[in-house]
Amino acid sequence: MRYLPLTSQDRTEMLAVIGASSIDNLFVDVPEIARLDGPIHGLPMHASELAVERHMTALARKNVAASDGPFFLGCGAYKHHVPASVDHLIQRGEFLTAYTPYQPEIAQGTLQMLFEFQTQVARLLGTDVANASMYDGSTACWEAIGMARRVTKRAKAILSSGLHPHYVSVAKTMAKFTGDVLETAAPHLAPEGDIADLIAAIDGDTSCVVVQYPDILGRIADLSELAAACQAKKALLIAVVTEPVALGAIRSPGEMGADIVVGEGQSIGVGLQFGGPYVGLFGCKEKYVRQMPGRLCGETQDADGRRGFVLTLSTREQHIRREKATSNICTNSGLCALAFSIHMTLLGEAGLRALAETNHAGAVAAAERLVQVPGVELVTPVFFNEFTLKLSQEARPIVRALADKGILAGVSLGRLYPGDDALANGLVVAVTETTTAEDVEALATALQEVLA
Amino acid sequence: MSINASGWRPEAPQQGTSAAPTFTGNKALMLEEALIFEIGDTTTTGVEVAAPAKVQSRLGELARTTAIGLPGLSEPETVRHYTRLSRQNYGIDLGFFPLGSCTMKHNPRLNEKMARLPGFADVHPLAPVDTVQGALGVINELAVWLIELTGMYGVAMTPKAGAHGELCGILCIKAALEKRGEGHRKVVLVPESAHGTNPATAAFAGFKVEDIPATAEGRVDLDALKSRLGPDVAAVMITNPNTCGLFERDMKAISDAVHAAGGYVYCDGANFNAIVGRVRPGDLGIDAMHINLHKTFSTPHGGGGPGSGPVVLSEALAPFGPLPFTERHADGHITLVEEETVDDRHPDSFGRMTAFNGQMGMFTRALTYILSHGADGLRQVAEDAVLNANYILRSLDKTLVAPFGPSGPCMHEALFSDENLAEGFSTIDVAKGLIDEGYHPMTMYFPLVVHGAMLIEPTETESKAALDQFIGALRSVAERAKAGDVALKSAPHFAPRSRLDETLAARKPVLVWKDPVLAEAAE
Numbered sequence: 008m009r010y011l012p013l014t015s016q017d018r019t020e021m022l023a024v025i026g027a028s029s030i031d032n033l034f035v036d037v038p039e040i041a042r043l044d045g046p047i048h049g050l051p052m053h054a055s056e057l058a059v060e061r062h063m064t065a066l067a068r069k070n071v072a073a074s075d076g077p078f079f080l081g082c083g084a085y086k087h088h089v090p091a092s093v094d095h096l097i098q099r100g101e102f103l104t105a106y107t108p109y110q111p112e113i114a115q116g117t118l119q120m121l122f123e124f125q126t127q128v129a130r131l132l133g134t135d136v137a138n139a140s141m142y143d144g145s146t147a148c149w150e151a152i153g154m155a156r157r158v159t160k161r162a163k164a165i166l167s168s169g170l171h172p173h174y175v176s177v178a179k180t181m182a183k184f185t186g187d188v189l190e191t192a193a194p195h196l197a198p199e200g201d202i203a204d205l206i207a208a209i210d211g212d213t214s215c216v217v218v219q220y221p222d223i224l225g226r227i228a229d230l231s232e233l234a235a236a237c238q239a240k241k242a243l244l245i246a247v248v249t250e251p252v253a254l255g256a257i258r259s260p261g262e263m264g265a266d267i268v269v270g271e272g273q274s275i276g277v278g279l280q281f282g283g284p285y286v287g288l289f290g291c292k293e294k295y296v297r298q299m300p301g302r303l304c305g306e307t308q309d310a311d312g313r314r315g316f317v318l319t320l321s322t323r324e325q326h327i328r329r330e331k332a333t334s335n336i337c338t339n340s341g342l343c344a345l346a347f348s349i350h351m352t353l354l355g356e357a358g359l360r361a362l363a364e365t366n367h368a369g370a371v372a373a374a375e376r377l378v379q380v381p382g383v384e385l386v387t388p389v390f391f392n393e394f395t396l397k398l399s400q401e402a403r404p405i406v407r408a409l410a411d412k413g414i415l416a417g418v419s420l421g422r423l424y425p426g427d428d429a430l431a432n433g434l435v436v437a438v439t440e441t442t443t444a445e446d447v448e449a450l451a452t453a454l455q456e457v458l459a
Numbered sequence: 460m461s462i463n464a465s466g467w468r469p470e471a472p473q474q475g476t477s478a479a480p481t482f483t484g485n486k487a488l489m490l491e492e493a494l495i496f497e498i499g500d501t502t503t504t505g506v507e508v509a510a511p512a513k514v515q516s517r518l519g520e521l522a523r524t525t526a527i528g529l530p531g532l533s534e535p536e537t538v539r540h541y542t543r544l545s546r547q548n549y550g551i552d553l554g555f556f557p558l559g560s561c562t563m564k565h566n567p568r569l570n571e572k573m574a575r576l577p578g579f580a581d582v583h584p585l586a587p588v589d590t591v592q593g594a595l596g597v598i599n600e601l602a603v604w605l606i607e608l609t610g611m612y613g614v615a616m617t618p619k620a621g622a623h624g625e626l627c628g629i630l631c632i633k634a635a636l637e638k639r640g641e642g643h644r645k646v647v648l649v650p651e652s653a654h655g656t657n658p659a660t661a662a663f664a665g666f667k668v669e670d671i672p673a674t675a676e677g678r679v680d681l682d683a684l685k686s687r688l689g690p691d692v693a694a695v696m697i698t699n700p701n702t703c704g705l706f707e708r709d710m711k712a713i714s715d716a717v718h719a720a721g722g723y724v725y726c727d728g729a730n731f732n733a734i735v736g737r738v739r740p741g742d743l744g745i746d747a748m749h750i751n752l753h754k755t756f757s758t759p760h761g762g763g764g765p766g767s768g769p770v771v772l773s774e775a776l777a778p779f780g781p782l783p784f785t786e787r788h789a790d791g792h793i794t795l796v797e798e799e800t801v802d803d804r805h806p807d808s809f810g811r812m813t814a815f816n817g818q819m820g821m822f823t824r825a826l827t828y829i830l831s832h833g834a835d836g837l838r839q840v841a842e843d844a845v846l847n848a849n850y851i852l853r854s855l856d857k858t859l860v861a862p863f864g865p866s867g868p869c870m871h872e873a874l875f876s877d878e879n880l881a882e883g884f885s886t887i888d889v890a891k892g893l894i895d896e897g898y899h900p901m902t903m904y905f906p907l908v909v910h911g912a913m914l915i916e917p918t919e920t921e922s923k924a925a926l927d928q929f930i931g932a933l934r935s936v937a938e939r940a941k942a943g944d945v946a947l948k949s950a951p952h953f954a955p956r957s958r959l960d961e962t963l964a965a966r967k968p969v970l971v972w973k974d975p976v977l978a979e980a981a982e
Binding site: 009010012020022024025027033034036040042043046047049050052053054060063065066068069070073083100101102107111112116117125129130131135137139140142144145146173176179180184227229259271280281285302303305306307308309310313315316317320321328329332334336337338339340342344353357360362365374375388390418 | 492512541547556566604608736767781799820829900921
């Protein structure tokens with residue numbers, strides 16, 4: 008029990024000050040029926056650091072890590088190289104063990120970092136403002152739909168068929184309870200997305216159109232026309248970016264007129280972590296800022312006229328507005344936002360652009376190699392670092408067979424869209440700066456064997 | 460004050476500042492730090508990326524042609540920038556952090572080390588399940604202990620934070636009511652003293668929120684609650700131990716009354732720290748309760764998160780929990796039940812709350828912590844947390860007013876009010892005075908039912924010596940506030956900043972940095 012500093016003598020002295028004869032006297036308000044007097048079933052007694060480390064390490068060894076072999080998984084979570092200084096800096100105790108900055112005079116480190124993060128995110132997404140982060144991309148996407156309802160006073164959201172199916176699921180879960188109407192469909196294995204269909208579907212009841220950029224199959228579409236169509240019908244355009252590195256190579260959704268841009272920031276600084284914690288990015292046009300969910304950091308002055316930062320516009324928030332709040336969220340993904348911001352500072356514009364270029368070039372080279380394998384077809388001619396292949400067989404068993412050969416080949420659309428036969432042969436392959444030419448060759452060779 | 464492209468420059472000595480100004484604004488180890496936008500530029504980078512392969516671009520018409528405006532710094536500059544910023548922050552590693560209801564306890568570094576094992580940190584959420592048996596094992600093992608420790612039936616692991624967990628629990632309740640054909644139950648009762656997230660959550664899920672008053676002794680008014688129960692009530696959301704720092708001793712009676720009236724009981728488990736290993740909420744008739752893993756099982760809060768909020772569920776609610784979840788089979792193999800594998804055995808799951816598998820990094824830390832403490836240690840955690848809180852309550856109740864002091868022992872936190880301070884002095888002056896004593900202040904003005912509340916939570920990881928020093932400091936600051944010491948009104952005097960103007964920030968929001976030269980040119 009190495010984390011508990013009280014000694015038994017301390018305890019005795021403290022009980023005397025309190026005027027209690029035993030520790031049990033401090034639990035007198037707990038009814039008899041709920042007192043747990045025996046040991047906790049099955050839980051062993053306390054263990055040494057070494058013993059716990061052995062147990063956890065044994066569990067960790069049962070996993071295949073992304074770096075253990077050729078690796079091509081994406082679909083909303085990407086393997087990028089994170090510079091060593093990022094993890095070093097976030098482990099500084101003053102960042103790691105601080106709380107939400109409720110006392111700004113002694114939290115300027117976190118607050119200035121959040122102000123810098125908000126500016127970086129707004130510039131990257133092409134929006135006027137951004138918040139101090141959300142749980143992840145999928146919950147940010149849902150919050151954006153809720154925000155569109157508040158802004159437009161309408162409740163019909165049209166979701167693109169190219170939106171990540173898990174993001175669609177999250178939105179559907181919430182809509183069950185809020186009464187929003189969601190219209191969506193599964194994608195087709197086709198070179199282009201559904202922009203024309205989305206434009207045709209906008210009507211006077213539409214609160215927003217949600218489109219992913221690049222989409223779940225890796226396709227990239229110009230959003231300008233869609234933004235204009237939304238504006239004409241007074242609906243909001245929400246763009247979802249699950250791979251922010253892409254914005255180093257292609258125009259941002261905000262530049263093309265999106266009203267709200269949300270994203271998953273995992274790619275920059277955070278790491279895969281089996282799905283979390285991640286960091287949701289959330290930016291919007293300035294006129295909507297008071298309907299924005301989540302925390303915001305703002306610039307101000309102290310009593311001596313010096314620049315400083317505070318949490319602000321909190322009258323939107325749950326601790327003041329209770330049931331009238333814009334969201335029930337009462338925190339942000341602070342440490343992940345810090346990791347994102349540090350990595351982005353290390354990259355800078357020049358580094359981000361170079362990284363994006365390397366990702367894209369690697370993906371193009373990989374696509375060109377993989378289509379040489381008999382039974383493999385490229386579905387998406389325009390893409391960033393992720394593309395969709397159509398295999399001559401169902402992709403799910405192929406992915407499992409390749410995993411047995413030590414190659415994590417990509418995400419089968421059968422896993423994401425079970426029961427949709429038209430997508431069963433689809434395989435989404437992601438390539439980043441961590442992918443080597445040898446990895447691609449290994450995948451091509453193994454795929455050829457398995458498909459033969 | 461002025462800012463130029465090469466950094467921070469103070470203009471002239473400020474009247475009233477004690478020390479002489481310096482050219483840089485720095486004073487030995489007290490460092491000013493400019494923004495990255497003032498010291499970086501778009502051509503500098505701290506990373507080297509391999510040159511791209513020569514290929515024909517496939518970006519179509521969308522290739523970026525304009526600048527983004529992201530400043531870069533070299534690696535040494537980056538390390539300095541963030542290290543300097545870190546020094547303007549207070550964290551639990553630096554000293555006592557008695558923020559009530561937030562449970563700032565020591566964060567063991569073993570947890571960090573384990574969460575960074577490549578087998579956990581470098582695993583993709585959509586990797587084939589056969590290749591991630593260890594990660595699923597962590598989720599499954601932690602789930603088992605959470606169920607055991609709470610005496611509940613099931614657990615939903617994916618909620619990303621406490622407030623997200625509340626939403627999960629309320630959605631389970633809504634789904635269960637609809638399954639029963641009682642979707643017409645639209646009212647959620649929330650005691651006045653509840654966290655603001657509780658009413659926000661219920662409203663977000665489409666319920667109508669009604670307040671339930673507290674008694675003079677700081678507990679839920681059972682009679683008022685009973686008289687409001689009826690066929691329109693879906694659930695009661697209650698915090699136990701509550702935000703007045705007290706155990707709701709009528710909890711079982713509350714649960715029984717709510718169940719008899721056909722409703723469900725949601726418990727905000729943010730304060731589970733004080734009862735872990737000693738009290739099982741399931742035995743009190745609770746149907747759903749979120750557990751803030753970062754509070755009870757010590758994952759660092761990182762200046763605002765991430766948190767993690769698994770929700771333990773009763774037998775009545777467990778079938779409605781979200782996807783995905785783990786299932787351990789007789790042969791030890793663990794499967795992930797998600798869209799692909801969900802079948803007729805799980806028809807009632809309400810769907811997904813988040814794209815992937817929840818806060819895996821937090822699960823690893825929490826499991827490491829639970830195994831380190833073990834059954835005996837966890838029980839000691841609750842005992843020491845409660846002992847420390849009562850020690851603070853009884854050591855200070857003659858200096859400050861403790862409105863619920865007579866209501867019996869407090870649990871995890873001690874509550875005081877500002878009622879006996881001098882005219883014109885309030886909680887904020889005590890809080891800012893504590894900063895000058897080298898402490899992070901307590902929670903201020905919460906719960907709302909107490910005038911000028913000060914909520915102090917020591918947690919179990921403080922020694923008696925640390926508590927005694929804090930008690931002495933708070934007593935000193937309180938005596939100054941009672942005596943009307945005007946110097947307190949302008950505290951803190953020794954922090955990186957003096958009192959910040961929050962009204963200005965809200966009136967004219969500046970949320971992103973704008974180049975002052977460009978901004979001026981645009982005007």
